[in-house]
Amino acid sequence: MASKTAAIAGGEWHPPGSSRSVEARLVERGGEIAAVPAGGDKPLAGAGLSWVEVSGRVGSIPRRVTFPDGSIFETWDNDGIDRYLAARGRGGAGFVHWLEQFRLRLVVIVLIAFALGGAVYRWGVPALVEVAVWTTPPIVPELMGEGTLQALDKTAFSPSKLPETRRKEIADGFARIAALSPRGAGAYALNFRDGGIIGPNAFALPDGSLVVTDQLVEMADGDTEMIVGVLAHEIGHVELDHSLRQFYRAAGMTGLIMLIAGDVGSAVEDVLVQGGGLLALSYSREAEAEADRRSVELMAKAGYDPAAIARFFALIEEKLGDTSDTDILSTHPGTPQRKKDILDYARIVSGQSDPDLQ
Amino acid sequence: MSLEGSPQPAGQAGGFHRIEFTGKASEYFGIWIVNVLLTILTLGIYSAWAKVRRNRYFYGNTVLLGRSFEYHARGLQILIGRLIVLAGFVALNVIAAVVPVLALLPTIVVLIALPWLVAKGLRFSARVTSYRNVRFDFVGGPGGAFKAFILGGLLSVITLGILTPLASRWAARYLGQNLRYGGKAFETDPRLGALYRSWLVSFLIALVGLGVIALLVLANFSRIVPMIETPGSLSPEEQIPLIASMVIGYIVLFATFGIAGLFYRAGVRNATWSTTLFDGQHRLLSDVSRRRYTWIAISNVLVTIFTLGLMRPWAAVRMARYTWRHTGVTFTGDVGELFSRIEEQGSAIGAEFMDFEGFDFGF
Numbered sequence: 001m002a003s004k005t006a007a008i009a010g011g012e013w014h015p016p017g018s019s020r021s022v023e024a025r026l027v028e029r030g031g032e033i034a035a036v037p038a039g040g041d042k043p044l045a046g047a048g049l050s051w052v053e054v055s056g057r058v059g060s061i062p063r064r065v066t067f068p069d070g071s072i073f074e075t076w077d078n079d080g081i082d083r084y085l086a087a088r089g090r091g092g093a094g095f096v097h098w099l100e101q102f103r104l105r106l107v108v109i110v111l112i113a114f115a116l117g118g119a120v121y122r123w124g125v126p127a128l129v130e131v132a133v134w135t136t137p138p139i140v141p142e143l144m145g146e147g148t149l150q151a152l153d154k155t156a157f158s159p160s161k162l163p164e165t166r167r168k169e170i171a172d173g174f175a176r177i178a179a180l181s182p183r184g185a186g187a188y189a190l191n192f193r194d195g196g197i198i199g200p201n202a203f204a205l206p207d208g209s210l211v212v213t214d215q216l217v218e219m220a221d222g223d224t225e226m227i228v229g230v231l232a233h234e235i236g237h238v239e240l241d242h243s244l245r246q247f248y249r250a251a252g253m254t255g256l257i258m259l260i261a262g263d264v265g266s267a268v269e270d271v272l273v274q275g276g277g278l279l280a281l282s283y284s285r286e287a288e289a290e291a292d293r294r295s296v297e298l299m300a301k302a303g304y305d306p307a308a309i310a311r312f313f314a315l316i317e318e319k320l321g322d323t324s325d326t327d328i329l330s331t332h333p334g335t336p337q338r339k340k341d342i343l344d345y346a347r348i349v350s351g352q353s354d355p356d357l358q
Numbered sequence: 359m360s361l362e363g364s365p366q367p368a369g370q371a372g373g374f375h376r377i378e379f380t381g382k383a384s385e386y387f388g389i390w391i392v393n394v395l396l397t398i399l400t401l402g403i404y405s406a407w408a409k410v411r412r413n414r415y416f417y418g419n420t421v422l423l424g425r426s427f428e429y430h431a432r433g434l435q436i437l438i439g440r441l442i443v444l445a446g447f448v449a450l451n452v453i454a455a456v457v458p459v460l461a462l463l464p465t466i467v468v469l470i471a472l473p474w475l476v477a478k479g480l481r482f483s484a485r486v487t488s489y490r491n492v493r494f495d496f497v498g499g500p501g502g503a504f505k506a507f508i509l510g511g512l513l514s515v516i517t518l519g520i521l522t523p524l525a526s527r528w529a530a531r532y533l534g535q536n537l538r539y540g541g542k543a544f545e546t547d548p549r550l551g552a553l554y555r556s557w558l559v560s561f562l563i564a565l566v567g568l569g570v571i572a573l574l575v576l577a578n579f580s581r582i583v584p585m586i587e588t589p590g591s592l593s594p595e596e597q598i599p600l601i602a603s604m605v606i607g608y609i610v611l612f613a614t615f616g617i618a619g620l621f622y623r624a625g626v627r628n629a630t631w632s633t634t635l636f637d638g639q640h641r642l643l644s645d646v647s648r649r650r651y652t653w654i655a656i657s658n659v660l661v662t663i664f665t666l667g668l669m670r671p672w673a674a675v676r677m678a679r680y681t682w683r684h685t686g687v688t689f690t691g692d693v694g695e696l697f698s699r700i701e702e703q704g705s706a707i708g709a710e711f712m713d714f715e716g717f718d719f720g721f
Contacts, residue, residue, distance in 0.1 A: 017702035061418025
């Protein structure tokens, strides 16, 4: 070996774009880096270090040194390459590779990864959902609401067949509680529809349109206060932006699972998606409970029976025989449980003086 | 590790050579956990670079004739590809949410765009893969992808799985016949008979699963009927066996269909690879044991879940080692001679900078 020539690593050299290989060694010669054939001395390719590209280190897979003429020198001798790069102030194998080495410090990385993962799930996603809800322009819920109602009118619903007087009673009661909502009565619009196949139901659209079906009014059998209680529950859903929140949370969770899918494999990804579905149901049950409590508060403020909505659940139990308990697979809390929670909360709300009435 | 770590020049003898996977679980563990950590820290942006490191590790440890494969994609390319697909997806969903009349629009657009994205993704994956300094290429178009994946998928669903082997054959031929290496073609033609032999075993496994579920339904028949007729008539005590049966049924369904699918996949792999020829004369071979493959896949998932993901690197390395160990090539003639003549074709290089990874599809 010539005195000015320092060997870096042994490997193979390829001409540009060819699978033909020549056994070679990588040497440094007069400030240049060159590939020299085994047993020869005439360089196959060479250039200043700043002109060659050295592939980054990953584990101990082969490294490629690409010369400006497109030819390649490939070697399994990672350490030789790293020693040379470090000596030339090019940082050796790099920081990411340093982190990845199987040393005791990986325990710390594992712990940080777990802690961060938990934090993202616990606070990161909810915070992002809040930001998304905040920055959603009002036009989006409006369009969503309009479109949904139009679609339902075209398919399931037909105009309400209730007598005008009955509708007025309900609308008056509704106006009393809507006025108490922080958004004001103008934020809500009550619609009466014949539910058709949908049957007895009441729901809120994200833009503040509320729909109550004739079948629900008939089921109430003249108990206007109860219907108002149900509508107060729907106002609660609108105030708390439940539908937007649900949409963003599902999107956020799906995104997270997709991002780590490559690192956990497709089967585990499936398991995570199933688990995510169960978690979404728990949020849905929580949203129902929140809306129930909001109903109690609004009804108490308006001077109605705060537990009016509990009568509605009693009616459901009686008419539909729904006595099921809450379980992990339901979107709504179990009816008996809901009734109990509402009655408890109503006692708390009416037991304390309402600051808004003073 | 110094010079003795350098590869032996490709053996001059032709004949049969198995592929070897040289990755180590401990080494990959470090790469994996740092990938996970940085992906979380950067809110997912690093996931593109994580994919590059993961693939470089796996390709770089897949060794044939003493030389490894290589993965050349750059993180930024993958990130741009992902952002484009994500933006399209979000835009479609917003339109669908805002204008319910167009609720079916995303589905229609996806059906039209998917074949194009699949073909593009396959081309990308092929072009960023090289062996001995020569890149692969993929020349399949969206039409073939539509027939192989969407039509084939629909066909197997509509016929309750009976025509699945036909769909598998279309997919294998689309993938195999459009792959190029140094401008030379691959050809593959899995026999329907071989595919159906694999399929029959899987079909029987799935039938056993359905049989168990039918038994569960029969056992609970006395409870199910009144529940449908008068909801809420069951006391909570009566509901317990019903819920238990539902959970057991779900697990049985998941397990039997999972096993059937894995069994079938291993059979298709063998049938496809073993009928693949490169350049009309070099024959590929796959001889994975269906039972062993299924066992590895299922135990991998269980171990990964019970160790909160920490054994995932071990599981991934274990699977790669097994499948590559059972894959090989029979070269006709002199190997050194063969590889001294293969040149990269212009179309496979340079174009990658214009390409984006349309749709992630394992190559």
